[in-house]
Amino acid sequence: MSPEEERVIRARQGGRAKVMALLLGAFVLLVFAISIVKMTH
Amino acid sequence: MTPTVTPLSAAPPVADWRDFVALTKPRVLTLVVFTGLCGLLAAPVSVHPVIGFTAILCIAMAAGAAGALNQWYESDIDALMKRTRARPLPAGRMARESALHFGVGLGGFSVVLMGLATNWVAAAILLVSILFYVMVYTVWLKRRTPQNIVIGGAAGAFPPMIGWAAATGDVxxxxxxxxxxxxxxxxxxxxxxxxxxxxxxxxxxxxxxxxxxxxxxxxxxxxxxxxxxxxxxxxxxxxxxxxxxxxxxxxxxxxxxxxxxxxxxxxxxxxxxxxxxxxxxxxxxxxxxxxxxxxxxxxxxx
Missing domain, CATH: 1.20.120 (Four Helix Bundle (Hemerythrin (Met), subunit A))
Known part of the structure; x- marks a missing residue:
């Protein structure tokens, strides 16, 4: 694998990790909001 | 025994996150989300915005999962059509297993979240809609009969019913x-x-x-x-x-x-x-x- 190919793969892995982190954060907030709604209704 | 190591050049492609988004057929999702939202809003009961948002999110995720599983199964014929040959799988940007795992995971997650956030009637119809699109339309009918899209069309007809069921708990x-x-x-x-x-x-x-x-x-x-x-x-x-x-x-x-x-x-x-x-x-x-x-x-x- 050439250095250029490796750089592209690392960039994709980094991008996927960031998106996954954002989605997990959003999911935590969503579950929190659902829990509050379920408790108050 | 000497362990075998897969050479890096023969390793499966590492897909970009945008390829996973493309796998969900975002353009098709707009109509699915819109009709699901209208089914929810047309129901004769008020739904808390958080619950309503979650229901629509689940409908979108389920439709995205069905789209991903459709592309996983159809990558061979997608490669033969001009309209679809740039998709992540036929273009070789993603391993087939990644698409399968993504589709199954997203679909299962959407059904469980729908059941927990709204009700299990909506979750059950959501599950049926995914299975109908993947098993009945994609696997069974599409390559066998010219009536494929007639019966397969039912899969796309579920969203307003799911939106309604998410709001009311019945149909x-x-x-x-x-x-x-x-x-x-x-x-x-x-x-x-x-x-x-x-x-x-x-x-x-x-x-x-x-x-x-x-x-x-x-x-x-x-x-x-x-x-x-x-x-x-x-x-x-x-x-x-x-x-x-x-x-x-x-x-x-x-x-x-x-x-x-x-x-x-x-x-x-x-x-x-x-x-x-x-x-x-x-x-x-x-x-x-x-x-x-x-x-x-x-x-x-x-």
């Missing part, structure tokens, strides 16, 4: 009619498309109606399906399930649809395919207007 006559409307709308919509991309479907060996039965039969079928579709579209008004706002919009927009479908049905010249392209474009707008009118009717006349 009544109006969501059933909305289901029937999209179910009967699908054949004229897709066959209009198939008339002007039929060469592509033919190359991939997909038995779309124009490929196996010819243009004449397809045009007649478009006309035939438009009749019950028009009945399903207008029926909620005389049945007193909606008010005059929906009724008048449904009559006007359906009349335009029927007129355009009639032009396609009775056309003998195949030069340009302009009426077919116009019918295809209008059919999408038609559903948006009709479902928008349904919500407006409910909110204004409530």
């Amino acid at each position: 009544t006559l109006l969501p059933v009619l909305l289901f029937a409307l999209i179910f009967l709308w699908t054949p004229p919509h897709f066959w209009a498309l198939a008339l002007f991309v039929q060469t592509d479907y033919g190359n991939a060996g997909v038995p779309m109606l124009p490929v196996v039965a010819g243009e004449r039969v397809t045009r007649h079928q478009i006309g035939l399906y438009t009749v019950p579709m028009a009945v399903a579209a207008i029926a909620p008004w005389p049945l007193a399930l909606t008010g005059w706002i929906y009724g008048s919009v449904a009559v006007a927009t359906t009349a335009i649809f029927a007129a355009m479908a009639a032009v396609v049905t009775f056309r003998t010249s195949d030069e340009g395919m302009k009426p077919e392209k116009q019918l295809f474009k209008y059919s999408i707008l038609y559903l948006f207007i009709l479902f928008g009118a349904l919500v407006a009717d409910r909110w204004v006349l409530a």
